[in-house]
Every structure is written in C-alpha cells, then in structure tokens.
Amino acid sequence: MTLGAFEAGEPVLLIDRKNRRYLVDLAAGREFHTHTGVVDHDDIIGAPEGTRLKSSRGAAFLALRPTLADAVLKMPRGAQVVYPKDTGAILVLADIYPGARVLEAGVGSGALSMSLLRAGAVVYGYERREDFCARARANVERFCGPEALERYRTEIRDVYEGVDETGLDRMVLDLPEPWRVVPHA
Incomplete structure (x- = not known):
C-alpha cells in the first residue's frame, strides 16, 4: 500500500x-x-x-x-468475520510466519485471509460459496493491495471432500465440523 x-x-x-x-x-x-x-x-x-x-x-x-483492524471492522461482508482479538490468537497459536503455506478453509469475507497475508503467509483458500469467495478476494485486494493476490489462491470447493495442496505448513479451519478435515491433512 x-x-x-x-x-x-x-x-x-x-x-x-x-x-x-x-x-x-x-x-x-x-x-x-x-x-x-x-x-x-x-x-x-x-x-x-x-x-x-x-x-x-x-x-x-x-x-x-x-489499520487492518479498521478494515476488518468496516469492510463489506457477506459472512461473519473473525475479529481482530481472535485473529491475533490464531496467528500466534498457529505460529504463522513469512512464507508459511497455509490452507484456510471457510474464507468468508476474507478477514482472516488478510491477517494471514499481512503476516507473510501464502494462503490457499477453500470456500463453498462463490459470492463469499469473490467478496474475500475483493477485500484482500482493497485492503492489502493487488500484490497480495499473488500469494492468495482461492478455490470454490468443499474442504470436507479433500485437500489437493501438498507441502502445507498450516491449516486454519473456520468450519462447523473441523475434525472432518483431519483425515485429509
């Protein structure tokens, strides 16, 4: 920016x-x-x-x-967002670092995606809803800049059906039943 x-x-x-x-x-x-x-x-x-x-x-x-917190609290959204107070805990507990390859399932409006990208991660986002996926990409571009899209790959798919990416360092699952993804990790 x-x-x-x-x-x-x-x-x-x-x-x-x-x-x-x-x-x-x-x-x-x-x-x-x-x-x-x-x-x-x-x-x-x-x-x-x-x-x-x-x-x-x-x-x-x-x-x-x-700030990123301002963006998350004021950005257009279609889905519930992960708020800044929770995002901080996720980034620290998941040990997100620059260059980490992170699968985020359930990208919603992109609030957590923006924080993962700001931390320097490469994010692979799975989202079942096309409208949420489009909103997340638009929010990432608006608040993190178009260059962030180079490290943000999104797919419209159901993570419960499997994960194609290999060599992932972390998975962040904002889903109703995250344990169903464990066999694919």
Whole structure:
C-alpha cells in the first residue's frame, strides 16, 4: 500500500470529534456525505496522512489510512468475520510466519485471509460459496493491495471432500465440523 500522499482509489479512514470512524474509497470529484456536512474527496487526494479537514458545516475530521483492524471492522461482508482479538490468537497459536503455506478453509469475507497475508503467509483458500469467495478476494485486494493476490489462491470447493495442496505448513479451519478435515491433512 502507498505510504505517501493519499491517492484516488485507496481507502481512507475519516474520524470525527466523537471518534466515529468512516471508511471511504477515494475518487476524484466525489463527496462524502454525513449529518455533519460534506467532505470533498479532492481535499483528501494528494494530502498527507494525518491531514485534518473540515466538512461543509465546519465539522472536523482526521484522515488516516485504515489499520487492518479498521478494515476488518468496516469492510463489506457477506459472512461473519473473525475479529481482530481472535485473529491475533490464531496467528500466534498457529505460529504463522513469512512464507508459511497455509490452507484456510471457510474464507468468508476474507478477514482472516488478510491477517494471514499481512503476516507473510501464502494462503490457499477453500470456500463453498462463490459470492463469499469473490467478496474475500475483493477485500484482500482493497485492503492489502493487488500484490497480495499473488500469494492468495482461492478455490470454490468443499474442504470436507479433500485437500489437493501438498507441502502445507498450516491449516486454519473456520468450519462447523473441523475434525472432518483431519483425515485429509
């Protein structure tokens, strides 16, 4: 992700004085509307992170890049997500490390996938539902960048029927009956 000035097409987190957080995708010529006024995207594009803005009604906002936790809590979802407090435990207890080859079964909206990728893993995602798989890939691209898709391979399939990948280092199973996958591990 970019570390300089904000660019069109990237997500920005706008935080108001009451600490309400709004996740907005920047686009030239667009506006963000809230009950406290309008913020022009063009006032954010090209500005550095940490810029303070005022809406058309004088409300103050702070513009930041969303953290991974912000992304998970605010991202579009179709399925229930693994929340940041649980993700941390999963990453540590599963000993996820850079380069680890991880099978994730039940990718849902991609929240855990994003954390696995951020930790440097290569993720093989199995998901039964095509709409969830598409949502997960879109969220990974939006919040981790298109380069993350090079380490994120998803398939629409049922992990209970078997695992084709070999040489896996870890399996993370967000499923109702994970024990049914053990014979395939």
